[in-house]
Amino acid sequence: MLELYDLAGRDEAVRFSPFCWRTKLALDYKGLPFRTVPWRFTEKEVIAFSGHGSVPVLRDGDNVVADSWLIAEYIDNAYPGAPALFADRQSKVLARFVNEWTNAVLNPAIRAIILPDIVSLLHEKDVEYFVESRERRFGNKIEEYMTRRSDYLTNLAVCLAPLRTLLAKQCYLGGDCPSYADHIVASAFIWAKICCPERFWDEGDVIGRWFARFSREAARALSDVQFRW
Numbered sequence: 001m002l003e004l005y006d007l008a009g010r011d012e013a014v015r016f017s018p019f020c021w022r023t024k025l026a027l028d029y030k031g032l033p034f035r036t037v038p039w040r041f042t043e044k045e046v047i048a049f050s051g052h053g054s055v056p057v058l059r060d061g062d063n064v065v066a067d068s069w070l071i072a073e074y075i076d077n078a079y080p081g082a083p084a085l086f087a088d089r090q091s092k093v094l095a096r097f098v099n100e101w102t103n104a105v106l107n108p109a110i111r112a113i114i115l116p117d118i119v120s121l122l123h124e125k126d127v128e129y130f131v132e133s134r135e136r137r138f139g140n141k142i143e144e145y146m147t148r149r150s151d152y153l154t155n156l157a158v159c160l161a162p163l164r165t166l167l168a169k170q171c172y173l174g175g176d177c178p179s180y181a182d183h184i185v186a187s188a189f190i191w192a193k194i195c196c197p198e199r200f201w202d203e204g205d206v207i208g209r210w211f212a213r214f215s216r217e218a219a220r221a222l223s224d225v226q227f228r229w
């Protein structure tokens with residue numbers, strides 16, 4: 001069976017990585033059975049066989065693939081009989097843009113809001129590494145995120161405006177049915193809903209309605225998840 005190294009919190013059942021969620025949603029969409037191996041940030045030696053220091057890492061027999069985008073490409077090529085993540089070349093190219101936009105714009109906007117919440121979910125052995133590495137990488141002390149929270153919420157609203165306009169006109173990012181582009185963006189919100197107690201949208205919001213629609217399609221993958229809102 002496929003094996004996925006998946007970031008876990010102090011509570012092993014809390015699996016919050018937005019990148020691992022992309023892979024879990026994609027595997028589930030394709031109907032590929034897999035088991036997850038809980039992994040913590042400081043367990044680098046456990047995934048050293050992959051040549052990478054981050055998750056997701058997928059092991060499929062002798063094949064090992066790290067990085068959520070490469071995993072999506074790999075499973076689509078290796079399992080052509082299962083539903084495709086990318087219907088054709090054009091939709092793959094557009095999904096690649098969504099991947100890069102989410103990495104560069106949406107995830108950082110969400111991260112600024114939820115970073116203090118993430119710290120409180122971490123396994124004790126990860127806290128020092130996580131705080132130091134994130135303060136170094138992003139240049140702010142964790143406490144500073146709390147004081148700038150309202151600016152970060154305003155920034156998120158600006159980032160989400162094009163998504164809101166699009167989803168007012170079509171059911172999913174790629175059109176009438178969910179595809180990998182939806183997995184990518186939904187994973188960012190799954191991350192937020194697992195980590196942060198405060199809602200990102202009000203009742204009836206276009207993005208909330210899309211997320212609810214998507215969650216019904218991905219019900220099996222999301223069945224055990226404890227969302228905070």
Ligand SMILES: N[C@@H](CCC(=O)N[C@@H](CS)C(=O)NCC(=O)O)C(=O)O
Pocket residue numbers: 007017018019020041053054055056066067068069133
């Ligand atoms: N580009 C990678 C990013 C993966 C990534 O950053 N994963 C985080 C967990 S959300 C990680 O494992 N970080 C390891 C670290 O910070 O040491 C992907 O798409 O898979």
